[in-house]
Amino acid sequence: MTQNILINGLSEQSLPANDRGLAYGHGLFETIALNGSQPVAWQAHLARLKEGAARIAIPLPDNIDQLLEEDLSCLLAQQSSDRSSDKSSDISSEQDHSVQRQVLKITITRGCGGRGYAVDDTVSINRVVQLSAFPQYPDNPAENGIVVRLCRTSLALAPQLAGIKHLNRLEQVLARAEWHDVSIREGLVLDTEGFLVEGTMSNLFWSQGGVLYTPQLDRCGVNGIIRQRIISIASQHGIALHQGLFTPEVLLVADEVFVCNSIIGIWPVTGTVLPQNQRPEWLVGPITRMLQSQLSAEGIY
Amino acid sequence: MTQNILINGLSEQSLPANDRGLAYGHGLFETIALNGSQPVAWQAHLARLKEGAARIAIPLPDNIDQLLEEDLSCLLAQQSSDRSSDKSSDISSEQDHSVQRQVLKITITRGCGGRGYAVDDTVSINRVVQLSAFPQYPDNPAENGIVVRLCRTSLALAPQLAGIKHLNRLEQVLARAEWHDVSIREGLVLDTEGFLVEGTMSNLFWSQGGVLYTPQLDRCGVNGIIRQRIISIASQHGIALHQGLFTPEVLLVADEVFVCNSIIGIWPVTGTVLPQNQRPEWLVGPITRMLQSQLSAEGIY
Numbered sequence: 001m002t003q004n005i006l007i008n009g010l011s012e013q014s015l016p017a018n019d020r021g022l023a024y025g026h027g028l029f030e031t032i033a034l035n036g037s038q039p040v041a042w043q044a045h046l047a048r049l050k051e052g053a054a055r056i057a058i059p060l061p062d063n064i065d066q067l068l069e070e071d072l073s074c075l076l077a078q079q080s081s082d083r084s085s086d087k088s089s090d091i092s093s094e095q096d097h098s099v100q101r102q103v104l105k106i107t108i109t110r111g112c113g114g115r116g117y118a119v120d121d122t123v124s125i126n127r128v129v130q131l132s133a134f135p136q137y138p139d140n141p142a143e144n145g146i147v148v149r150l151c152r153t154s155l156a157l158a159p160q161l162a163g164i165k166h167l168n169r170l171e172q173v174l175a176r177a178e179w180h181d182v183s184i185r186e187g188l189v190l191d192t193e194g195f196l197v198e199g200t201m202s203n204l205f206w207s208q209g210g211v212l213y214t215p216q217l218d219r220c221g222v223n224g225i226i227r228q229r230i231i232s233i234a235s236q237h238g239i240a241l242h243q244g245l246f247t248p249e250v251l252l253v254a255d256e257v258f259v260c261n262s263i264i265g266i267w268p269v270t271g272t273v274l275p276q277n278q279r280p281e282w283l284v285g286p287i288t289r290m291l292q293s294q295l296s297a298e299g300i301y
Numbered sequence: 302m303t304q305n306i307l308i309n310g311l312s313e314q315s316l317p318a319n320d321r322g323l324a325y326g327h328g329l330f331e332t333i334a335l336n337g338s339q340p341v342a343w344q345a346h347l348a349r350l351k352e353g354a355a356r357i358a359i360p361l362p363d364n365i366d367q368l369l370e371e372d373l374s375c376l377l378a379q380q381s382s383d384r385s386s387d388k389s390s391d392i393s394s395e396q397d398h399s400v401q402r403q404v405l406k407i408t409i410t411r412g413c414g415g416r417g418y419a420v421d422d423t424v425s426i427n428r429v430v431q432l433s434a435f436p437q438y439p440d441n442p443a444e445n446g447i448v449v450r451l452c453r454t455s456l457a458l459a460p461q462l463a464g465i466k467h468l469n470r471l472e473q474v475l476a477r478a479e480w481h482d483v484s485i486r487e488g489l490v491l492d493t494e495g496f497l498v499e500g501t502m503s504n505l506f507w508s509q510g511g512v513l514y515t516p517q518l519d520r521c522g523v524n525g526i527i528r529q530r531i532i533s534i535a536s537q538h539g540i541a542l543h544q545g546l547f548t549p550e551v552l553l554v555a556d557e558v559f560v561c562n563s564i565i566g567i568w569p570v571t572g573t574v575l576p577q578n579q580r581p582e583w584l585v586g587p588i589t590r591m592l593q594s595q596l597s598a599e600g601i602y
Contacts, residue, residue, distance in 0.1 A: 005318060015323065017306060019410070019428050022316065024470035025326035028548055031416070055476045056471060068470075077317070095466035104415060107323070110474075115332070115404060117477035117501055128318050132416055156457035162469060168469035169325035169418070170357060170462060173411075177358045183554055192458055200418055220457075250329035 004072045004079075005130040019126055020119065021109030025167035027126075028052040032104040033262055033300075034131070037076050039104055040199050040262065044225045049108065052164035058110050058204070068106060071129035072291060079131070099185035103136040103263060109167070135263065142292065145270030145284050146185035150248060151175040151200065154192045155220040161222040177199045183268070186259050188248065191220050195245040202259035202267070203227035206251060207287045212241040213250070226260040226300065233294045239287065265300065267291045305380075306431040307372045320427055321420065322410030326468035328427075329353040333405040334563055334601075335432070338377050339562065340405055341601050353465035354356045359411050359426060365397035367422030367602060372430035380432070402435040404564060410468070436564065439483065443593065446585050449560070452476040452501065452547060455493045456521040465526040477501045486568070487560055489549070492521050497545040503560035503568070504528035507552060508588045513542040514551070527561040527601065534595045540588065557586035566601065567593045 005013060021027035030049050046065055052059045061067065086123040107128040113119045153175035161168070175189050186199040196215045198204050203224040205214045212234050217223050234241045251257060257269035267283040306314060322328035327538050330349050334341040354361045362368065383418055408429040414420050454476035462469070487500040496515045499505050504525040506515045513535050518524050535542045552558060558570035569585040 005317060014316075014317050015320075016315050017308060017313075017431065019316075019323065020376065021476075022323040022328075022410070023330070023406070024474050025466065025468055026471060026474050027323075029324070056475065105416065107318070109323070115406065115436075117473045119474075130318065135416075153461060156459035156462075158457035158472070159493075160454060160475065161457075166471055167324065167326055168471045170327060170467055170469045171459070172418045173321075173327045173420075174327050174357065174461065177420070179454070192460075 001150075004075065004132065005128065006075060008173070009067065009071055009074070009125050015018050015126060015128070015133070016112045017244075018112050018114070020111060020113045021107065021108050021126065021138075021167050022114065023113070024117065025169075026119075027107060027109030027167040028058065029105060029107045029167060030166055032106070032263055033103045034072075034102040035299060036100065037072075038299075039072065041225045042228065044228060045262075048165065048223070048225065049106065052057060052166060053108065055164055056161070056166055058108060059121075060108070060194065062292070067127065068129060072104065074127065075131050078180035078246045096135070103132045103134055105130050107167075119180065137264075141267045142265055143187060145268035145282075146259075147183060147271040147273075148188055148199065148269050149179055149184050149273045151178050151187040151189045152189050153178060154194075155197050156192055156217045159219055162220050163215065163217050165222050184273070186269075188272070192241070192246065193245075194247055196248055196250070198224075199219040199259045199261075202255075202261040204259055205230065206257040208250075208283065210239070212239055212287065213244060213246065213254075214241065214243055216243040224260065225262050226265065226295070229295065229298075229300060230260060230266075230291055236295075237290070248285050249276050254282065256288050257282050258288050258291075265295055305433065306429065307376060308429050309370055309427060310368065310375070316427060316429070317413045319413050319415070320410050321412060322408065322427065322468050322581050323413050325416070325418065326470075327357065327359070327420075328408060328410035328468040329359065330406060330408045330466055330468060332563055334402040334435070335373075335405040336600060337401065338373075339600075340373065342526050345529060346407075346563075349466065349524070350407065352378065353467060354409065356465055357408060357462070357467055358420075360422075361409070361426065364497065368428065369430060372406065372428070373472075376430065376432050377410070385515075385521065393500070394557040404433045404435055406431050406433065408468070434600070438565075442486060442568045443566055446569035446583075447560075448484060448572040448574075449489055449570050450480055450485050450574045451489045451498065452479050452488040452490045454479060455495075456498050457493055458520045460520055463521050464518050466523050473501050485574075487570075489573070491549065494546075495548055497549055497551070498522040499525075500560045500562075503562040503565065505560055506531065508553035509551075509555050510561065511540070511588070513540055513588065514547065514555075515542065515544055516547060517544040525561065526563050527566065527596070530596065530599075530601060531561060531567075531592055534592060536590070553581050555581075555583065555590045557590075558583050559589050566596055 030045045109126045111123040111125050198221045258266050260266045268288045271281045332347045410427045410428050412424040499522045561567045569589050572582045
């Protein structure tokens with residue numbers, strides 16, 4: 001069987017029960033699209049990981065880039081070796097694995113500690129690198145758009161943790177647990193003051209009159225890598241972009257709406273369920289399509 | 302070696318890396334004083350665990366009480382067996398282990414899931430039960446009192462998660478990481494609006510003019526078992542108790558101050574570092590001593 005996970009560079013499947021990532025969520029993660037052997041937006045993911053580590057007191061080794069790259073190489077080499085074995089036993093694959101997409105997930109925790117919130121400086125971090133199958137979306141939501149809902153679960157204002165991708169994600173879990181209707185592909189979440197923040201697993205953008213808007217993320221939310229890239233692309237193309245605090249009613253008068261993350265790229269939003277049974281619908285517009293094209297040209301989506 | 306941990310009733314030391322407790326903090330824990338074979342305030346801990354599970358969508362099995370009690374019995378039997386082996390090999394212990402105190406920690410997670418916040422109904426929870434040594438405090442802080450500090454890290458207002466002991470504890474980790482001075486035994490934390498909430502690992506009480514005060518915990522904080530017990534004892538003894546929103550300045554005019562949790566019992570606070578270098582000092586007063594005596598009489602502390 002293909003080995004798809006390494007823990008601190010070793011072929012392990014599990015972490016000690018006293019890991020501080022489990023005990024307290026003292027850790028970070030990155031979810032990265034892998035094109036063949038190439039992690040998409042690798043430097044941007046590393047940069048966010050390092051910023052997060054600094055902010056939640058996780059001392060990364062100086063050679064963390066190298067360690068993670070070695071882990072990835074090792075996992076890919078193992079996959080390649082397994083495929084060779086498969087072929088030699090006449091099990092052929094329909095796909096050229098060398099260019100296939102996978103999901104690369106990196107989790108860094110503060111390591112194994114005793115009982116209590118304090119951690120000894122001598123404790124080493126734990127590093128988990130795993131590959132999993134790239135999700136398939138047969139209904140092609142990137143082309144056809146999705147319907148979203150507005151979640152009741154709200155995000156607490158926690159400026160100290162805002163923007164980074166830490167392991168304290170109960171709010172996202174609860175928001176995602178609000179619906180089971182498979183026709184609804186994402187939920188939008190507000191902060192506890194009623195301002196738009198993001199989707200449960202994505203960032204949110206919309207346009208009106210040729211101007212792009214996205215919630216500011218200095219009070220809560222995750223500053224996604226694709227979100228960062230979209231902000232750059234908008235700037236390069238002379239599209240005005242405003243980050244701010246917006247109530248969900250702004251979506252009622254939006255021209256285009258979309259959500260994005262590192263795995264789905266950009267999914268246009270074509271419909272949503274808002275309070276008072278308002279059900280606005282949007283067409284997939286030119287700004288969304290331009291951004292999708294740009295990401296595609298950069299190999300990101 | 303003594304087996305001090307069971308995972309789902311089995312002798313395991315580690316959890317799969319895709320456990321949702323690790324990935325998202327989707328889980329709960331209880332830290333319980335164990336007197337010999339007797340978990341202190343067992344029913345109260347179970348009640349909080351069940352309330353927390355209901356609030357964060359963790360389906361506990363109907364026989365969770367029985368499962369946890371069996372886990373504990375199994376761990377204690379194993380310890381007993383190990384002690385017998387020790388004695389037979391002429392290694393004697395200075396202490397009567399049958400009445401010794403230990404720390405019992407229970408962690409319940411939503412189990413192992415795939416990538417993504419949604420969880421399949423068929424996924425089973427993971428149950429971790431572990432024993433560890435009871436911490437020793439040679440300076441006898443319960444008698445002599447402690448010095449605390451006021452933390453810069455603040456707690457976000459998250460009513461949906463307030464009160465329960467979930468695994469999203471980054472705020473506590475960051476607050477506890479603010480100081481290394483071993484003469485400071487606890488840090489007090491405020492919410493993001495500047496109101497007192499609790500200690501990093503304890504609940505907070507103070508008295509003034511014979512009236513007890515403690516922060517309300519419906520916006521953030523952990524509703525501790527000893528806190529609950531103290532509120533009951535105060536009621537039984539006709540001591541007025543107010544829960545509310547208080548700024549830290551109230552401590553400057555307090556008569557007595559103390560913190561509490563299930564392992565330390567009650568620690569009087571005799572000094573604190575507050576902003577503007579105010580350094581009030583308090584004596585250990587009669588209300589604190591009465592409450593300590595009551596907890597002691599109940600076998601809780």
